[in-house]
Amino acid sequence: MKNKIIEAEGLTKIYKKSVKAVDDISFSVEEGELFGFLGPNGAGKTTTIKMLTTLAAITSGKATVAGYDVNSKPAEVRKTIGIVPQELTADDELKGIENLLLSAKLHHVPNDTARKKAQDLLKLLELESAEQRQVKTYSGGMRRRLQLAMGLIHEPKILFLDEPTLGLDIQTRQNMWAYIRRLNREGGITVFMTTHYLEEADSLCDRVAIIDSGVIKVSGSPSELKSKLAGTVLTLQLTDGADVSAMLRGIQDVAEVAKQGEIYHLKLTRTETALPAIVEAITKKGLKISDITLAKPTLNQVFLQITGNTMRDAGRNGDSFGQRVLIERMK
Amino acid sequence: MPGLFMAVFWLVLFGSSFNPVNLVPSQIGGTALSPVLLEQIRAAITSVFGGAANYITFLTAGVISFVVIINAAYGGIDLVLDRQLGYLNSLLSAPISRASIFFSGVMQNFVKAMFIALLTFIIGFLLPNGLQVGTGFGVLNLVGIFAAFGLLTFGFGCLFTALAYSVKQVDSLVAIVNFLAFPLIFISSAIFPLGNFPSWLKGIAEVNPITKACETARLLIVNGNPSSGQLSTLAGNMLYLVVFAVVFAVIGYLIARRALKAE
Numbered sequence: 102m103k104n105k106i107i108e109a110e111g112l113t114k115i116y117k118k119s120v121k122a123v124d125d126i127s128f129s130v131e132e133g134e135l136f137g138f139l140g141p142n143g144a145g146k147t148t149t150i151k152m153l154t155t156l157a158a159i160t161s162g163k164a165t166v167a168g169y170d171v172n173s174k175p176a177e178v179r180k181t182i183g184i185v186p187q188e189l190t191a192d193d194e195l196k197g198i199e200n201l202l203l204s205a206k207l208h209h210v211p212n213d214t215a216r217k218k219a220q221d222l223l224k225l226l227e228l229e230s231a232e233q234r235q236v237k238t239y240s241g242g243m244r245r246r247l248q249l250a251m252g253l254i255h256e257p258k259i260l261f262l263d264e265p266t267l268g269l270d271i272q273t274r275q276n277m278w279a280y281i282r283r284l285n286r287e288g289g290i291t292v293f294m295t296t297h298y299l300e301e302a303d304s305l306c307d308r309v310a311i312i313d314s315g316v317i318k319v320s321g322s323p324s325e326l327k328s329k330l331a332g333t334v335l336t337l338q339l340t341d342g343a344d345v346s347a348m349l350r351g352i353q354d355v356a357e358v359a360k361q362g363e364i365y366h367l368k369l370t371r372t373e374t375a376l377p378a379i380v381e382a383i384t385k386k387g388l389k390i391s392d393i394t395l396a397k398p399t400l401n402q403v404f405l406q407i408t409g410n411t412m413r414d415a416g417r418n419g420d421s422f423g424q425r426v427l428i429e430r431m432k
Numbered sequence: 433m434p435g436l437f438m439a440v441f442w443l444v445l446f447g448s449s450f451n452p453v454n455l456v457p458s459q460i461g462g463t464a465l466s467p468v469l470l471e472q473i474r475a476a477i478t479s480v481f482g483g484a485a486n487y488i489t490f491l492t493a494g495v496i497s498f499v500v501i502i503n504a505a506y507g508g509i510d511l512v513l514d515r516q517l518g519y520l521n522s523l524l525s526a527p528i529s530r531a532s533i534f535f536s537g538v539m540q541n542f543v544k545a546m547f548i549a550l551l552t553f554i555i556g557f558l559l560p561n562g563l564q565v566g567t568g569f570g571v572l573n574l575v576g577i578f579a580a581f582g583l584l585t586f587g588f589g590c591l592f593t594a595l596a597y598s599v600k601q602v603d604s605l606v607a608i609v610n611f612l613a614f615p616l617i618f619i620s621s622a623i624f625p626l627g628n629f630p631s632w633l634k635g636i637a638e639v640n641p642i643t644k645a646c647e648t649a650r651l652l653i654v655n656g657n658p659s660s661g662q663l664s665t666l667a668g669n670m671l672y673l674v675v676f677a678v679v680f681a682v683i684g685y686l687i688a689r690r691a692l693k694a695e
Contacts, residue, residue: 156521156525158695190517
């Protein structure tokens with residue numbers, strides 16, 4: 102069992118006495134892990150990072166980072182962490198290298214060590230040719246890479262990345278993923294990152310927690326989540342109003358059944374065996390199928406089902422309620 | 433540096449067009465004043481202005497205190513933007529003391545302000561019929577003048593830096609600054625001598641650190657070699673400014689520490 106380097110217990114953040122940004126979440130991150138918080142905008146991802154990095158006070162609950170209690174030992178926590186915020190905080194007027202050395206000074210890194218480390222990072226992040234240029238001449242991708250270097254200059258044990266590829270194009274984003282992966286695999290640095298890009302969490306993270314409205318909905322490795330959540334969804338409508346949910350539930354390879362009005366939502370683990378059996382059972386009962394659709398949900402749909410409109414807009418359209426029931430059961 | 437233009441405008445446009453000794457007409461109702469009387473009236477006016485040879489000599493100290501305070505006040509805008517742009521968070525999450533975050537804010541403004549103050553002094557000096565220093569004016573006078581303004585700048589810098597860290601919006605800071613900075617300057621001897629102030633204003637103006645700094649600077653500008661009586665006035669003023677700077681540093685730091693706490 103590896104060391105737990107970040108631990109949160111019942112972490113809660115209430116802003117201005119009424120806005121619950123983070124609601125009683127518990128999770129842990131192992132040393133060397135690349136852990137991701139996946140959720141839509143406003144889900145509480147940044148607030149969680151702010152609490153873990155001593156920037157926001159914890160309303161209730163407890164968090165330890167590198168063994169130090171965030172609340173009572175903020176100074177110790179600050180020594181062990183590196184942060185790459187959503188905002189670009191490099192000084193436009195300074196050169197790339199100057200920004201790095203300034204970050205090093207803020208973390209009390211001796212000048213010689215800082216210069217050496219800066220060269221390594223600039224090389225790793227392919228910014229060597231631009232180190233003597235003012236940051237205002239940098240492209241968006243270069244700024245993000247410099248920001249990453251600024252968070253790493255003092256060799257932190259844990260790196261917090263808040264939406265590291267926000268606003269980058271696909272190609273630049275994939276390059277960024279490669280850098281992050283290398284830092285984690287080769288540098289052995291623990292990474293806690295947030296993202297609202299599903300493919301980012303999928304391709305980068307060892308483990309993911311899906312967060313929405315301040316609550317962790319589900320967590321696990323991306324492949325676990327996919328196998329748990331994905332699967333074929335069958336939507337079925339019968340001409341007759343009789344409830345056949347129980348019968349459908351009894352069929353092999355039917356994992357879930359939810360009924361919403363006339364419409365049944367089924368989750369199938371093996372389509373090729375379940376589908377003929379369902380049709381057969383219904384025909385045997387003398388019922389008629391008026392509508393049937395089969396859909397293999399993409400990961401994006403899974404994500405949306407868990408965190409997105411279906412939750413928030415429940416009741417606005419009939420279908421979403423059924424989906425919600427389905428998702429709730431899947432967990 | 434907007435403060436520098438402000439200094440130039442005040443000195444060149446405001447200072448040059450006004451000279452109190454010229455208010456005395458050489459004749460009244462067709463009767464010429466006797467040169468002796470004219471001289472006596474002019475001497476009386478000059479003494480009201482602390483013995484300054486002309487208005488610019490009097491005003492330079494006022495303009496310097498004006499620009500250092502405006503500079504300190506508006507310098508806070510950068511700090512509010514630092515918060516809005518997320519830069520403040522990079523400082524707050526770094527393993528550095530909260531005091532060094534606060535005092536770095538004070539010092540960045542202090543250095544700029546002292547630079548502008550020095551330039552203002554030089555500009556006053558270079559103007560035709562401009563700043564005229566007394567005989568015997570030397571390095572020590574200059575050191576004394578800038579020590580006084582340094583303490584003034586530091587004290588108000590602490591106040592305005594603390595306020596800047598306490599607000600979230602630039603608008604709120606500008607409102608506070610307008611409400612605070614201008615009365616502070618007008619209720620002091622920066623622009624006019626205290627002699628004409630109504631008594632209720634005079635009471636406030638006399639304890640205003642701006643007045644103390646201006647009086648100190650003027651004394652050292654007009655009197656190259658201050659008398660022992662003037663030296664003790666200077667010592668009293670300096671002590672006052674030191675206490676002011678220390679007290680405001682402590683108050684400012686306490687306000688800032690509260691404002692920089694994790695919310």
